[in-house]
Amino acid sequence: MPGTIAFVGLGAMGAEMADTLVSKQWRVVGYDIRREAIDRLVKNGGHAAASAAEAAKDAEALVLMVVNADQAENILFKGGALDALPAGGTVVLMATCAPGRVEDIAKRVEASGRKFVDAPVSGGVPRAKDGSLTIMASAPPTTFDATRPLLEAMGSNLHYLGPKPGQGAAMKMVNQLLGGINLAAAGEALAFAERMGIDAKAAKDVLLGAAAQSWMLQVRGPRMVAYDGVVASATEIFVVLDAAHALRMGLPLAAAAHQQFLAAASIGLGNEDDSQVIEVYRTLGGKPKT
Amino acid sequence: MPGTIAFVGLGAMGAEMADTLVSKQWRVVGYDIRREAIDRLVKNGGHAAASAAEAAKDAEALVLMVVNADQAENILFKGGALDALPAGGTVVLMATCAPGRVEDIAKRVEASGRKFVDAPVSGGVPRAKDGSLTIMASAPPTTFDATRPLLEAMGSNLHYLGPKPGQGAAMKMVNQLLGGINLAAAGEALAFAERMGIDAKAAKDVLLGAAAQSWMLQVRGPRMVAYDGVVASATEIFVVLDAAHALRMGLPLAAAAHQQFLAAASIGLGNEDDSQVIEVYRTLGGKPKT
Numbered sequence: 001m002p003g004t005i006a007f008v009g010l011g012a013m014g015a016e017m018a019d020t021l022v023s024k025q026w027r028v029v030g031y032d033i034r035r036e037a038i039d040r041l042v043k044n045g046g047h048a049a050a051s052a053a054e055a056a057k058d059a060e061a062l063v064l065m066v067v068n069a070d071q072a073e074n075i076l077f078k079g080g081a082l083d084a085l086p087a088g089g090t091v092v093l094m095a096t097c098a099p100g101r102v103e104d105i106a107k108r109v110e111a112s113g114r115k116f117v118d119a120p121v122s123g124g125v126p127r128a129k130d131g132s133l134t135i136m137a138s139a140p141p142t143t144f145d146a147t148r149p150l151l152e153a154m155g156s157n158l159h160y161l162g163p164k165p166g167q168g169a170a171m172k173m174v175n176q177l178l179g180g181i182n183l184a185a186a187g188e189a190l191a192f193a194e195r196m197g198i199d200a201k202a203a204k205d206v207l208l209g210a211a212a213q214s215w216m217l218q219v220r221g222p223r224m225v226a227y228d229g230v231v232a233s234a235t236e237i238f239v240v241l242d243a244a245h246a247l248r249m250g251l252p253l254a255a256a257a258h259q260q261f262l263a264a265a266s267i268g269l270g271n272e273d274d275s276q277v278i279e280v281y282r283t284l285g286g287k288p289k290t
Numbered sequence: 291m292p293g294t295i296a297f298v299g300l301g302a303m304g305a306e307m308a309d310t311l312v313s314k315q316w317r318v319v320g321y322d323i324r325r326e327a328i329d330r331l332v333k334n335g336g337h338a339a340a341s342a343a344e345a346a347k348d349a350e351a352l353v354l355m356v357v358n359a360d361q362a363e364n365i366l367f368k369g370g371a372l373d374a375l376p377a378g379g380t381v382v383l384m385a386t387c388a389p390g391r392v393e394d395i396a397k398r399v400e401a402s403g404r405k406f407v408d409a410p411v412s413g414g415v416p417r418a419k420d421g422s423l424t425i426m427a428s429a430p431p432t433t434f435d436a437t438r439p440l441l442e443a444m445g446s447n448l449h450y451l452g453p454k455p456g457q458g459a460a461m462k463m464v465n466q467l468l469g470g471i472n473l474a475a476a477g478e479a480l481a482f483a484e485r486m487g488i489d490a491k492a493a494k495d496v497l498l499g500a501a502a503q504s505w506m507l508q509v510r511g512p513r514m515v516a517y518d519g520v521v522a523s524a525t526e527i528f529v530v531l532d533a534a535h536a537l538r539m540g541l542p543l544a545a546a547a548h549q550q551f552l553a554a555a556s557i558g559l560g561n562e563d564d565s566q567v568i569e570v571y572r573t574l575g576g577k578p579k580t
Contacts, residue, residue: 099486122500134500159496161488170486171496178479178502182472185543189468195539196389196460198451206449206461210412210424212468214504249485249575253475256546285539 002026005150006059006085008052008075009095010037013121014065016128017094017154019044024131024153031055053084061090061150069101076105082112090115090147094135098243099166099173106165115143118168119151122175132156136175138167173240177254180237182216184257184277190224191281200225220275227276235261235274292316295440296345296352296375297336298365299385300327303411304355306418307384307444309334314421314443321345343374351380351440359391366395372402380405380437384425388533389456389463396455405433408458409441412465422446426465428457463530467544470527472506474547474567480514481571490515510565517566525551525564 002025007018010032018041021028028046031054032038038048049055052075056062062085064072072095076082082091091109093102093116106116117139127133133155137144140163151158161167189212193203204221207213223230237258244251263280264270292315297308300322308331311318318336321344322328328338339345342365346352352375354362362385366372375381381399383392383406396406407429417423423445427434430453441448451457479502483493494511497503513520527548534541553570554560 134496136496157499159492161492161496164487167486167488171483171488171493174479174483174486174488174493175497175500175502177482178475178497178504178507179500181475181478181543182502182504185468185471185475188471188541188543189464192467192534192539192541193461193464195537196457196464197454198457198461198464202449202451203461203464206424206426206451207465207468209447210465210469211505211509212465212472214468214472214506215501216504217468219501244482247485247575249482251478251482252546252549253471253478253543256542260542285537 002149002153003060004029004058006031006049006052006055006062006081007041007046007065008032008055008062008081009065009067009071010034010041011065011067012125013128015040016125017063017065017133018046020129020131021150021153022046026150026153029055029059052079052081056081056084056089057086059085059089061092061147063092063094063150065094068095069097069105071095072097072105077108082109082114085114087113088115090117090143092117092119092147092150094119094121096120096172097169098239099169100243100246102169103164103166115139115146116165117143117147117151118165120168120172121155122172123155123157128154135159136161136168136171138162138164170243173243176235176237177240177251179216180235180240180261181253181257182214183220183235183274184260186214186217186221187224187260187275187278188281190221191278191285194282195285220273223273223275224278227273231271231273233274235277237261292439292443293350294319294348296321296339296342296349296371297331297355298322298342298345298352298371299355299357299361300324300331301355301357302415303418305330306415307353307355307423308336310419310421311440311443312336316440316443319345319349342369342371346371346374346379347376349375349379351382351437353382353384353440355384358385359387359395361385362387362395367398372399372404375404377403378405380407380433382407382409382437382440384409384411386410386462387459388529389459390533390536392459393454393456405429405436406455407433407437407441408455410458410462411445412462413445413447418444425449426451426458426461428452428454460533463533466527467530467541469506470525470530470551471543471547472504473510473525473564474550476504476507476511477514477550477565477568478571480511481568481575484572485575510563513563513565514568517563521561521563523564525567527551
C-alpha cells in the first residue's frame, strides 16, 4: 500500500515524477528551492514542506532528484534531512552522480541506520510524465525488494544492477559512454557520405533502415542534416572518461569521440546542440577540395 | 509489365532475389557456376542458361549478384555477357564493390551503348526472400526511373542516392563504417560495465532501452554476453578505410574501431564472429586486478 514519500528536487523531471506518484495514490510531501515548484505539486494533490528535513520527518522514503552529488550531500548531511528521516527509512538517490560519490553517500546513510538505494534514471520528461522511465537501481536485495513498488511507480523500465550502491550510477555512465560514441560516429558517417557526394538526409534515411541504425542517429541525425539551432542536449562523455581513468581502463573509442567533442568546442560550438559535432568532420575533411 | 531478366549469381542472397522476381511474374533466366543453383531456380519457375552470355541475350536487364567487382568484370567483359545483352539493355550491379571499381565498370558498360545502375543491397537472406531488401541505387535519373519496377520487386526499401554510378556503393560503405564503429563501441561499453561489476546481460538490456541503443548492440550484443561459437558475420570496416584514405579524409572513430578489430585478430579471434571484439577490451582492461 502506497505510503508517505518525501520528494526533494521538483525540476523538469522531478515535478513529473512526483505528480506520477501522487496520481498512483502515494502521499507525496515535496520540497524544492523554488516555491512555485512546490505550489504546482500541491495543486496536483501533493503536500508542501518548508525544507527537505521537514519533508523527510514522517516519510518511509526520501527521494532525491536533485542536480548532482553536491546537492544531495548538502540536503542529507548539512540540511539535516537524513537525521529527520525515521530510523529504517530509505534514501533513494535518483540524481546523476559519479559512482564513487554514490558509494560515499551510501556509507554515511547506512551508518546512520537508514537504508540506501542508488537509482539514477533515463528517459526524459515525457517518460517521467507517464511513469515509464528507465531506472538503473542497485542496493542490497532486501532493500531493493522493499523499494520496488515505489520505483516501479515511476519507472516501468526498472533494472536491478547489483547489490552495491554505485552500480546504478555506473550503469548510467555506460549508457552515456555508448551514446556519446554512437553520436560522434553518426556525425563521422554522415560527413563521410557528404564527402562522397551523397545527400546527408538520404544517407541518414538509408542508415536508419540498415545495420548502422542507432537511437542517436535517429534522434540527433535530423539536426546534423539541417540544424535548427535548438540545443536539446549536451554530451556527457567527459565524466565517463574520468571514471575509467580512475579504474585504469582504456576506452579508445570513447577517447576518440571525446576528441571530436573537444574539437567542436574549439571551433566555437561548445554551446550548441551536441549533434553539431558533425561540423568537426565537415571542417577537417568533409568538404572536397575545390 | 514485367519482362525478361538475366540473373547471374544465385548464391544465398541471389537465389532468394531471383525467386522473388519469378513470384512477381518476371521471366527470369538464371546462371550460376553451380548447376544445382540453376536447377533450384528452374524448379521455382525460372529458366536455365548455359552461361551468363546466354542468359543476357534476350534480356532487358542483366542483374549481377556476384561476390565482388572482379567477378562482375569477368562476366561482363571476358565472358561476353555485355556484348550479348541487347543494345539499350541495362546492367544492374548489386554486388558489393568499391565505388571506384563501380565507376570504371559503369564507363565501359555505357561506352557499349548499354545502361548501368549501381544498386548494392543490405538486409540479408530473410529480406531477400520477402522482397524487402534495402537497395542503395545510383544512376542517371531516366535510367533509374526505367529500372525502378525491377528494383522495387526485390527491395521495398529502395533509396536513390544520386546520378553517379558509385554513389550506391559509397552509401553501402558508409553503412559498413557506422555499423563497424557501433559494433566495437558496444563491446567497449559492455566490457566497461563488466569492469565495474555489472552483469553484461543486465547492462545490454538497459542500454537497448536507452539512448545507447543500436541495431548492432541488439543483434551482436547477445553474442558478446555469451558466445555460442556461431560466426554470423565479419566486419567490413577495412575496405571503408581504404576508400577514405584515397579521398584523403580522416575517420578517427573508424580508425580506432579498426584497431580493435585488428587486435581481435592478433589475439586469435580473426575467424570468430565479429562480436568477439569485446575480448580485446576484456583482455586489455576488462578484468579487475586481483
